[in-house]
Amino acid sequence: MGFFDKIKQGLKRTTDAVSEQFSDIMSTFVKIDADSLEQLEEALILSDIGATVAAEATEKVEDIAKHQRIDTPLALRCVLKDVLSDMMDHDTELHLDTKPAVILVIGVNGVGKTTSIGKIASRYVAEGKKVMLSAADTFRAAAADQLEIWAKRAGADIVRHGEGSDPAAVVFDSIAAAKARGSDVIIIDTAGRLHNKQNLMNELGKIDRIIDRELPGAARETLLVLDATTGQNAVYQAESFNKVAKLTGIILTKLDGTAKGGIVVAISAGLGVPVKLVGVGEGIDDLMDFNRSEFLEALLPPVEDMES
Ligand SMILES: Nc1nc2c(ncn2[C@@H]2O[C@H](COP(=O)(O)OP(=O)(O)OP(=O)(O)O)[C@@H](O)[C@H]2O)c(=O)[nH]1
Numbered sequence: 001m002g003f004f005d006k007i008k009q010g011l012k013r014t015t016d017a018v019s020e021q022f023s024d025i026m027s028t029f030v031k032i033d034a035d036s037l038e039q040l041e042e043a044l045i046l047s048d049i050g051a052t053v054a055a056e057a058t059e060k061v062e063d064i065a066k067h068q069r070i071d072t073p074l075a076l077r078c079v080l081k082d083v084l085s086d087m088m089d090h091d092t093e094l095h096l097d098t099k100p101a102v103i104l105v106i107g108v109n110g111v112g113k114t115t116s117i118g119k120i121a122s123r124y125v126a127e128g129k130k131v132m133l134s135a136a137d138t139f140r141a142a143a144a145d146q147l148e149i150w151a152k153r154a155g156a157d158i159v160r161h162g163e164g165s166d167p168a169a170v171v172f173d174s175i176a177a178a179k180a181r182g183s184d185v186i187i188i189d190t191a192g193r194l195h196n197k198q199n200l201m202n203e204l205g206k207i208d209r210i211i212d213r214e215l216p217g218a219a220r221e222t223l224l225v226l227d228a229t230t231g232q233n234a235v236y237q238a239e240s241f242n243k244v245a246k247l248t249g250i251i252l253t254k255l256d257g258t259a260k261g262g263i264v265v266a267i268s269a270g271l272g273v274p275v276k277l278v279g280v281g282e283g284i285d286d287l288m289d290f291n292r293s294e295f296l297e298a299l300l301p302p303v304e305d306m307e308s
C-alpha cells in the first residue's frame with residue numbers, strides 16, 4: 001500500500017469528520033463572499049486546523065479570489081489545497097548524512113516514542129543500515145525491556161543500563177558502541193517528560209551536551225513525538241517543547257485512531273516545525289514519511305463528491 005492509500009485509510013475518521021464540516025459549504029458554494037468565507041473559516045476551525053491557521057488560510061483564499069475565478073466547489077477545494085500546502089511548505093526530510101548520525105526522540109508519556117523508534121529502526125535496517133538503539137529511558141525497568149523487544153524485531157543493536165541509572169551515561173555508552181561497531185545511526189529513546197518539569201528538561205540538556213562532545217559535527221535530528229488523538233493539546237506541547245529543545249521535526253502518531261488529524265495542519269502551518277513522520281498503526285510498518293500534498297488530498301473532501 002502506498003502512502004496515499006495508507007494515509008487515506010489511517011485518516012478515515014478524520015476525513016469523515018472533515019467532510020461533515022465541509023458538507024454545507026461544498027454543497028452550496030457558488031462564489032467567494034463574506035458568507036462563504038465565514039463558512040469556510042468555520043469548517044477549517046471545526047476540522048482541528050486551529051483558529052490562527054484557519055483565519056490565515058481564509059484570508060489567502062480571499063486574496064486569490066480577487067484575481068482568479070473561484071465559482072465551483074471543486075475550484076474552492078483546489079485553491080484551498082494550494083493555500084494550505086504553501087503554508088505547510090517545510091523540508092520534511094530526515095538529515096542523517098554523517099556516520100553515525102543521531103536521532104533523539106522526546107515527548108510526554110505514552111505518545112508513542114518507543115514504538116516509533118522501533119518502526120524507524122526497522123526501516124533503516126531494511127535499507128541495509130546498522131542501527132544502534134540507546135535505552136536512555138531509565139525511569140522504568142520495563143522501558144528498556146520494551147525497547148529491547150523492538151531492537152530484536154527490527155534487527156538493531158541496543159545499549160541499555162539498569163533502572164534508575166543516568167540517561168546521559170547510557171547515551172555515552174551507545175555512542176562508544178556505535179563507533180566501535182560502525183553503526184550508521186543511533187536512535188535515543190527517552191523517558192516521557194513534561195516540558196514544565198525542570199529536572200527532566202535539564203536531563204535532555206545533559207544528553208545534548210554528551211552528543212556534542214562525543215560526536216561533534218554529527219548530523220542530528222531531535223524529533224518530538226505527538227499523539228494526534230490529543231488534538232489541540234498536541235499543538236501546545238509542540239509550542240512548549242520547541243521553546244526548550246532545538247526541535248528539527250515532529251512525529252505525529254495515532255493518526256489512525258482519531259478524527260482530529262486536521263491538527264497536522266495546525267502544527268506544520270502554525271508552528272514552523274515540520275511534521276516529518278506520521279504513525280498510522282501499531283505495527284512495525286505503520287510509519288510513513290509525511291507527504292503534504294497526499295495528506296491534504298486525503299484530508300479534504302473527496303473530489304468525486306463534487307463533480308456531479
Ligand atoms: N493506533 C496507534 N497506536 C500507536 C501508534 N504509535 C504508538 N501507538 C501505541 O501507543 C502506546 C504507547 O506507545 P509507546 O511507544 O510505549 O509510547 P512512549 O511514548 O514510548 O511511552 P512512555 O515511554 O511511557 O512515555 C502503545 O500501545 C503503542 O502501541 C500509532 O501510530 N497508532
Ligand SMILES: [Mg+2]
Nearest residue numbers: 113114137143
Ligand atoms: Mg517509551
